[in-house]
Every structure is written in C-alpha cells, then in structure tokens.
Amino acid sequence: PSRSTAYFLAKMPPKPQLKFSDGEKVLCFHGPLLYEAKCLKAEVRDKAPKYLIHYNGWNKSWDEWVDDTRALKFTEANLKKQKELQQQQNSTMRKKRRSGPDRSVVDKQDKSKRIIGAVETSIEPARKRRKLEQGQVESEESYVNHIEVKVTLPDVLKHCIVDDWDLVVRQKQLVELPAKSTVENILDDFVHSRSRGSSSAAGSTASDREAAAAEVCDGIREYFNVLLGTQLLYKFERPQYAELVQKHPEKAMSQIYGPEHLLRLFVRLGSVLAYTPLDAGSMSILL
Numbered sequence: 001p002s003r004s005t006a007y008f009l010a011k012m013p014p015k016p017q018l019k020f021s022d023g024e025k026v027l028c029f030h031g032p033l034l035y036e037a038k039c040l041k042a043e044v045r046d047k048a049p050k051y052l053i054h055y056n057g058w059n060k061s062w063d064e065w066v067d068d069t070r071a072l073k074f075t076e077a078n079l080k081k082q083k084e085l086q087q088q089q090n091s092t093m094r095k096k097r098r099s100g101p102d103r104s105v106v107d108k109q110d111k112s113k114r115i116i117g118a119v120e121t122s123i124e125p126a127r128k129r130r131k132l133e134q135g136q137v138e139s140e141e142s143y144v145n146h147i148e149v150k151v152t153l154p155d156v157l158k159h160c161i162v163d164d165w166d167l168v169v170r171q172k173q174l175v176e177l178p179a180k181s182t183v184e185n186i187l188d189d190f191v192h193s194r195s196r197g198s199s200s201a202a203g204s205t206a207s208d209r210e211a212a213a214a215e216v217c218d219g220i221r222e223y224f225n226v227l228l229g230t231q232l233l234y235k236f237e238r239p240q241y242a243e244l245v246q247k248h249p250e251k252a253m254s255q256i257y258g259p260e261h262l263l264r265l266f267v268r269l270g271s272v273l274a275y276t277p278l279d280a281g282s283m284s285i286l287l
Contacts, residue, residue: 018042027072034082059172179258187217232264
C-alpha cells in the first residue's frame with residue numbers, strides 16, 4: 001500500500017475482538033447473580049462485540065444478546081465469584097426477613113401463601129379426579145365423613161417451596177437429576193436417626209422406633225412414586241420426567257428425584273390422606 005493508505009489504516013480504530021466463540025460455555029449476569037450459560041453466537045454488532053446467550057435449564061424465550069460487561073469466562077475464579085454473589089443474595093434475604101414486618105415482607109408472605117395454596121389445589125387428589133372423569137358423584141355422607149387432614153410445614157420449608165416454584169415456573173430452570181441426595185437417601189437417613197434417639201417414656205426400644213419409622217417411610221416412598229408423575233410436577237418438568245422414565249426403567253423415581261419434589265409431596269399430603277380409609281386414630285399416629 002502507498003504511504004497515504006498506510007497512514008489511513010494506522011489511524012483506523014482496531015476491529016473489536018470477540019472474547020467468546022460459538023458454543024462456548026460461559027457465566028452470564030442476569031440481574032445481580034451469575035448463571036451458567038452457553039454462547040450460541042458471537043459477532044460484532046454496531047461496532048461492538050455481542051453474544052447470543054442461552055441460560056442452562058431456562059426456556060429459550062430467555063435467550064438474549066449481551067455485551068462484554070455481562071458475560072464472563074467459565075473459570076474457577078468466576079465460579080467462585082458466582083458462589084459469593086449467591087451467598088450475598090441469601091444473606092441479604094435473611095436480613096430482610098429478620099428486619100421486621102414492613103410492607104415488603106408482608107407482601108412476600110401474602111405471595112408465599114398464594115403460591116403454596118396454588119401448589120396445594122392445582123391438581124385434585126387422584127382418586128377424586130378419577131371419580132369425576134368416570135361420571136361418578138360422591139354422596140353427601142361420604143363427603144362429610146372425610147377426615148380433614150392438615151400437614152403443617154415450618155416457615156423455613158415454606159420459603160423453600162416458594163423458591164422452588166420461582167425457579168421452575170418463573171425462571172424455567174430444571175432441577176439437576178439424578179439428585180445428589182435422593183428421596184430414598186433422605187427416608188433411609190430418617191429411619192436410622194430414629195434408631196439413635198433416646199428411649200421414650202413408654203419404654204420403646206431403638207428397634208421399635210426404627211420399625212415404626214420404616215413403616216411410615218415405606219408409605220411415604222410409595223405415595224411419592226405413585227403421585228410424582230401426576231401431581232408433583234410442573235408442566236415445564238414433564239419432558240424431563242418422561243426422559244428419565246425412559247432412561248431408567250428399572251429405577252423407582254424415589255431413587256432419582258430429591259428433596260425439592262419430596263417437599264411438594266408434603267404440601268399435598270393432607271388432601272391425599274383425606275381420601276384414604278384411615279380413621280382419625282390412625283391418622284393421628286401417622287402425623
């Protein structure tokens with residue numbers, strides 16, 4: 001090139017460099033937190049690097065173009081930063097909960113009640129639904145004689161229910177499965193913990209307590225495996241469930257799913273138990 005052309009080229013701003021390539025695994029800011037994501041496409045737009053991002057486990061409707069300020073390399077240092085941001089967020093939420101019943105807290109409590117109520121009533125008990133589908137009408141005597149069962153959850157578990165609903169229904173994220181701690185593991189741990197407890201006033205032995213706990217947990221396990229596919233999943237989770245059933249035909253779902261879905265069972269357990277043949281005495285022993 002001529003001297004004038006070389007001078008002109010020297011004065012041109014350098015072409016923007018792309019930090020990420022198509023298909024690269026990245027971390028991306030969405031609000032105050034970092035999420036694992038994939039760079040679907042990287043290109044220069046309006047003289048600046050832009051990246052089409054898909055957040056792992058989210059619906060593709062959340063895909064978006066971001067710039068260099070939002071996307072980070074998938075490195076140990078940035079994974080540590082992701083964890084620190086999540087811890088800060090959790091700490092902030094705990095402080096807000098302890099700060100007193102201001103309007104925002106009351107609003108959140110009201111929202112929690114609405115969400116938990118929706119989880120409880122979104123699907124009718126399977127037995128009742130089958131009757132309606134078959135055109136059967138429940139008699140007034142049968143309806144009145146149902147035992148009203150209330151399973152009370154502590155506040156900390158209610159917050160877990162709300163967070164679970166938000167992640168799956170609003171943010172379109174799936175729980176990673178098989179779970180690290182499955183329903184099977186949780187129930188087994190509970191049975192073993194009962195055998196280590198102190199003797200009761202009635203003089204029951206560790207063996208008696210373990211046997212009683214095992215019987216209850218067998219029932220919970222059976223309820224979970226029967227109800228999971230019809231009553232414990234949100235619509236967004238059903239394709240994942242179908243894939244797992246096909247992939248692990250020899251396994252019960254209690255060996256794959258974890259605490260999030262077990263907690264949903266306890267939210268609906270009251271309405272399910274109301275349609276069992278248990279009398280009031282048996283119900284009080286169970287609960």
